[in-house]
Amino acid sequence: MDRSIVSGILSVSASKFIALVVGLLSKPLLARLLGPEQFGEYATVMAVQGIFMIFVSAGISDGVRKYVAEDRHEDGWKATVIGFYLRTATVLAIGGAIVLAGVTYSGFFATVFEPRFSSYFYLLVVLVITAQYWEFARKSLMGLGLERYSEPLKILYTISFPLVALPLIATGSGVIGAIIGQIVATALAAVGGLLLLHWRDSLRNVFHQPPDTFPRMEMVTFNSLSIALIFLLMSLYHIDILMLQGWIGGDQVGYYKAALEFAEFLWFAPLVLQTVFVHSTSELWSQGETERISQLAARATRYTFLLTAVMSIGIAALAADVIPVYWSYGMEPVGPLLLLLPGSLGFALARPILAISQGKGELRYPIAATGVAAVINLVLNLLLIPRYGMHGAAVATSSGYASMTVFHVWSARKIGFDPLADARIGRITLASLIAAVPIFALESAISSVIAVPYVGALPVSILIVPPLGLGLFLLAAIGVGALGVFELLEILTEFPDPIGSLSNTICRRLRRTEAESTTLE
Known part of the structure; x- marks a missing residue:
């Protein structure tokens, strides 16, 4: 794998690892302080914000990351791209804030959910603006190959949120305190990112119109297609939460969100690859390096499958031990989590494939692939949530997630690369089955607990199974030829x-x- 890409992957991995650790420490506190019902309300509000921001950002983050990374022989190309997208981001952020304020004032959210939701969405008006600049600044730095700057900003955001939100929630602010935490964290990261861009002298063209040769229509087309793609992706993330809140409500939304948080641990490595691959492969596509892209895609698919497979086994084996301790919600989220794991693994495999497709800029096939998966997800949620509640949501969402792999492999082959060329799917599946037997047996054999201050009784299996399970899986993977010693x-x-x-x-x-x-x- 190209060393510049590896460097970017390691930079993003470091920030995401810190974000993961901070999240592991702060999310259970957030859930405990809010309680299941308010935790579900917070998840619902952030789901609406995520979908709304698709139209506000209008594909800006993907667009600036793609085009600023391209190797075009035009004077001041990178600065011109950043200036164009910053002007666009500003106009859309102001427009989006006005629209959200108007919709909230009309009583729409109070009618769809509960009257108290209006105060939440008034606060989201501010978050629309801060989140827009934060996302723009970070993705611009990444497009410039400056992950060493963009990723510390991610860390700043990750740490700032709980430092602000948790004290506010603890003093009785509830969901409003959590939203204020988001506003402060995104504002700090946005200011830091824009200052870094200015320091790199990349904002000098903000107040200048680009030349006539600037490919505005190409960018507008790409942004429009990106909106469609991101909307379909966001529907996969959020439609289950919104439907569950609308039809069932109460504690079930909080329990289901807790299960989702655990299932999404599988996306750590795929998200790193997806983050880096859009701008990295965009440069390779612009240079005609199709063979390198195919090799990169095949290797990324195999590594993603290896890592997410062992994580899936570990989470499934330890779910009944970890969730009651971590979330303090008892065993309620365990069932939905086990149902979500197969689909989350499938979605993990699709992420790097999708990023490489985005890097080329041909979005028709990725949109079609994601659209079919989104329709499957929507229809199944409509059918299953009213009857089975959060368990129905888990089955529906898992099915939609899993279908992403199938459809995006088809999409990749249409675009011109084969992510399964060296994926070794059969060998990894065999290694997973071999390793799963001793891992589950080991978890069942360990029944002792230790007392931990502020935590209570901690099952010893949580400490022993992960390292031993990883070792067993690596031995099985090397033994069946899914992974080589030199390769590792x-x-x-x-x-x-x-x-x-x-x-x-x-x-x-x-x-x-x-x-x-x-x-x-």
Whole structure:
């Protein structure tokens, strides 16, 4: 894999890992302080905000990330692209804020949900503006290849949110406190990002119109298609929450959101790849490097499947032990979580494939693929939620997620690359089945608990099963040929020291031994 891409992946991985750790610590506190019902209300409000921002952002984040990364021989190309998109982002943010304020004032949200939701959405008017600039700044820096700057901003946002929100919620602000936390966190990250862009001298064209040769229509077309694609993706993320809130409401929405949070742990590595691949492969597509793209896609699919498979097994094995301790919601979210895992694994595989397709800019096939999956998701949620509640939502959403893999493999082949060329699906599946038996047996055999201050009784299995399970899975994967020893070491050489240097030393010694053995023969 190209070292510049690996560098970007590691930069994004570091920020997402910190975000994951902060989330692991803060989300259960957020859920406990809000309680299941208010936690569900907060999830509903943020789901509406996520869908609304699709139209406000109008594909700006994907557009600026794609076009600023392209290698075009025009004077001031990158600065011109950033200036064009910043002007567009400003106009759309102001327009979106006015529209949201008007819809809230009309009583729409009070009628659809409850009267108290109006106060939530008035606050979202401010969040529309701060979130717009935050997303624009971060994606612009990424398009410039400056992940070393964009990712600390992600960390700033991740840490700022709980630092502001949790004290406000603890003093009785409830959902409003959580939304204020989002506003402050996105505002801080937005200001920091815009200052970094200004420091890089990339904002000098904000007040200048681009030249006549600037491809406005190409960008507008790409943005329009991006809106359709992102809307379909967001429907997969949020339609279940909105329908569950509208039809069932109460604690079930909070329990279901807790299950979703756990299932989405599978997306850690795929989200990293998806974040980096859009602008990285855009540059490769513009240079005609089709063969490198196909190799990259095949390898990314295999690594994603390996990692998400072992994570799925671990989460399934430990669900009954972890969820009551982590969420303090008892066993309620366990059933929906187990139903969500297969689909979440499928969605994980589709993410890098989708990002590479976006990098080329041909969005017709990705839109068609995502659209079919979104229709499946919508129809099943309509049929199953009224009858089965959160369990019906889990089955419907898992089915929609899983179908993403099938349809996006088809989409990729239509665009011109094959993500399954070296995916080794059968071997990874076999390794998963082999490793699952001892992992589940190990979890069942460990019944002891330890007392942890502020947590209570912590099952020992949570500490023992993950490292041993990972070791068992790697042995099984290497044994069946899903992963090579040298391949694993080469991946580890890209990690920071001491892991990188140690792996590099071992790799050199093994290659020297192999070369000497070949010479003797």
